[in-house]
Amino acid sequence: MTVTTGGALPGAPYDVTVVGAGVVGSAIARELARLPLRIALVDASGDVGDGTSKANTAILHTGFDAVPGSLESRLVRDGQRRLAAFAADSGIPVEPLGALLVAWDEEQRAALPGLAAKAVRNGYRSARIIPAEEVRAREPELGPGVLGALHVPDESIICPWTTTLAYATQAVRAGTDLHLNCRLQSLTPGDPHVLSTSRGPLRTRHLVNAAGLYADEVDRLMGRADFTVTPRRGQLIVFDELARGLVRHILLPVPGALGKGVLVSPTVYGNVMLGPTAEDLDDKTATGSTAEGIALLREKGRRILPALLEEEATAVYAGLRAATGSEDYAVRAHPALRYVTVGGIRSTGLTASMAIAAHVVELLADGGLAVSGAKDLEPVRMPNLGEAFPRPYRDQRLIAADPEYGRIVCHCERVTRGEIRDALTGTVPPGSLDGLRRRTRARGGRCQGFYCGAAVRALFEEGRR
Numbered sequence: 001m002t003v004t005t006g007g008a009l010p011g012a013p014y015d016v017t018v019v020g021a022g023v024v025g026s027a028i029a030r031e032l033a034r035l036p037l038r039i040a041l042v043d044a045s046g047d048v049g050d051g052t053s054k055a056n057t058a059i060l061h062t063g064f065d066a067v068p069g070s071l072e073s074r075l076v077r078d079g080q081r082r083l084a085a086f087a088a089d090s091g092i093p094v095e096p097l098g099a100l101l102v103a104w105d106e107e108q109r110a111a112l113p114g115l116a117a118k119a120v121r122n123g124y125r126s127a128r129i130i131p132a133e134e135v136r137a138r139e140p141e142l143g144p145g146v147l148g149a150l151h152v153p154d155e156s157i158i159c160p161w162t163t164t165l166a167y168a169t170q171a172v173r174a175g176t177d178l179h180l181n182c183r184l185q186s187l188t189p190g191d192p193h194v195l196s197t198s199r200g201p202l203r204t205r206h207l208v209n210a211a212g213l214y215a216d217e218v219d220r221l222m223g224r225a226d227f228t229v230t231p232r233r234g235q236l237i238v239f240d241e242l243a244r245g246l247v248r249h250i251l252l253p254v255p256g257a258l259g260k261g262v263l264v265s266p267t268v269y270g271n272v273m274l275g276p277t278a279e280d281l282d283d284k285t286a287t288g289s290t291a292e293g294i295a296l297l298r299e300k301g302r303r304i305l306p307a308l309l310e311e312e313a314t315a316v317y318a319g320l321r322a323a324t325g326s327e328d329y330a331v332r333a334h335p336a337l338r339y340v341t342v343g344g345i346r347s348t349g350l351t352a353s354m355a356i357a358a359h360v361v362e363l364l365a366d367g368g369l370a371v372s373g374a375k376d377l378e379p380v381r382m383p384n385l386g387e388a389f390p391r392p393y394r395d396q397r398l399i400a401a402d403p404e405y406g407r408i409v410c411h412c413e414r415v416t417r418g419e420i421r422d423a424l425t426g427t428v429p430p431g432s433l434d435g436l437r438r439r440t441r442a443r444g445g446r447c448q449g450f451y452c453g454a455a456v457r458a459l460f461e462e463g464r465r
């Protein structure tokens with residue numbers, strides 16, 4: 001098992017290198033790890049899942065509203081099935097709450113039959129239109145003026161952080177080399193391709209570009225210019241867990257021209273999120289929140305669920321979608337170059353990740369990669385971060401066997417020393433306090449680390465020694 005965060009890279013060529021250890025690249029590395037090949041997964045960051053994959057709305061979509069016939073439609077549908085099964089096996093929290101697409105005016109109500117028909121064209125047959133009274137019975141706290149809704153019973157919420165970590169963990173345990181703090185800077189195509197990285201050269205026969213927002217730039221290093229990524233920012237507000245009782249479903253708007261619109265959704269961590277905005281920008285690092293963005297969300301949220309706005313917000317954050325101007329993914333295979341680019345994975349990449357991975361391996365095979373001899377991977381069991389499932393601080397048997405699970409460090413999120421220790425000694429340990437939060441929830445609650453920050457930092461620094 002190899003995870004490296006510094007120093008020179010191995011000199012021998014890899015069979016396949018995946019650039020980008022977000023949810024998509026990690027899923028691809030995991031799928032490749034089933035094969036008897038030398039695989040590298042590299043990321044510029046010091047952790048996996050540190051880009052867009054850490055900041056989304058965390059919905060496991062059914063794909064009911066995709067563009068029928070698109071690659072995205074197929075991969076979201078397939079990915080949802082794959083990830084739901086993988087999550088159940090590996091302990092990734094998922095809650096199948098269902099979604100309500102709420103119509104607030106006549107135009108939106110008139111759009112519901114078309115959306116129901118579109119769901120069928122996308123292979124999803126369980127969506128149905130429900131009248132205002134049923135919507136209100138299901139969601140008593142909705143604001144006034146509801147005219148009806150499309151009920152999509154299989155939309156679910158999921159933990160995005162554990163998903164990426166589970167993929168990377170399984171890949172590394174199966175022999176993949178994960179090289180972090182390793183930015184691809186330039187490359188010389190050839191056989192092997194020679195990648196010039198911030199940690200020196202890396203040679204590889206096949207290359208997968210899963211660089212998210214930077215996939216267009218990596219594409220150009222390869223002599224291609226198939227698409228341009230325009231970051232589309234999504235700002236979100238997270239409300240305290242006291243708001244959780246206000247909402248039972250994922251509340252979606254009827255979609256508009258700029259995508260899925262602003263939603264209200266419970267999270268698996270037991271709080272409620274409101275967002276995201278959709279702002280086209282030209283800065284791929286602009287993950288800050290703005291006063292205008294937050295004001296817009298509050299205005300929209302007040303219409304959807306007025307009581308939510310009376311609750312305390314614990315955090316705001318923003319993620320950048322890798323939009324390309326196309327209504328579909330930009331997955332391109334270049335068999336002669338032994339190169340696959342996985343671009344434009346905008347707002348459904350978490351859901352589709354496992355299906356994208358299977359698709360990419362097929363494309364690599366077209367470029368001559370030997371894909372015979374696939375083995376089953378050793379199952380992984382991830383620590384549970386979900387509020388709807390047993391957590392260590394409540395497990396008397398676990399605490400009796402190991403008292404560290406009874407010693408709470410982060411009181412808002414009820415995270416124990418045992419969980420922090422496990423994260424720090426895990427297969428893919430965190431590279432930062434934020435990475436530790438994504439593995440344990442420590443510092444993620446109401447006080448945002450005001451009370452527990454020093455203790456968590458001390459454990460983090462001690463654990464890294």
Ligand SMILES: Cc1cc2nc3c(=O)[nH]c(=O)nc-3n(C[C@H](O)[C@H](O)[C@H](O)COP(=O)(O)OP(=O)(O)OC[C@H]3O[C@@H](n4cnc5c(N)ncnc54)[C@H](O)[C@@H]3O)c2cc1C
Nearest residue numbers: 020022024044051052053056057059184212234319349351
């Ligand atoms: C606001 C918002 C809400 C969303 N909601 C949902 C949702 O509810 N459900 C859903 O399924 N999807 C959702 N998505 C989409 C989903 O989050 C993305 O599709 C997914 O995270 C993309 O993953 P990725 O691995 O392609 O990109 P990233 O996570 O960005 O990973 C790319 C990685 O490449 C690395 N990298 C870049 N350049 C280089 C380089 N030169 N060298 C080395 N490494 C490099 C980066 O460091 C990064 O870690 C949402 C997205 C946003 C922004």
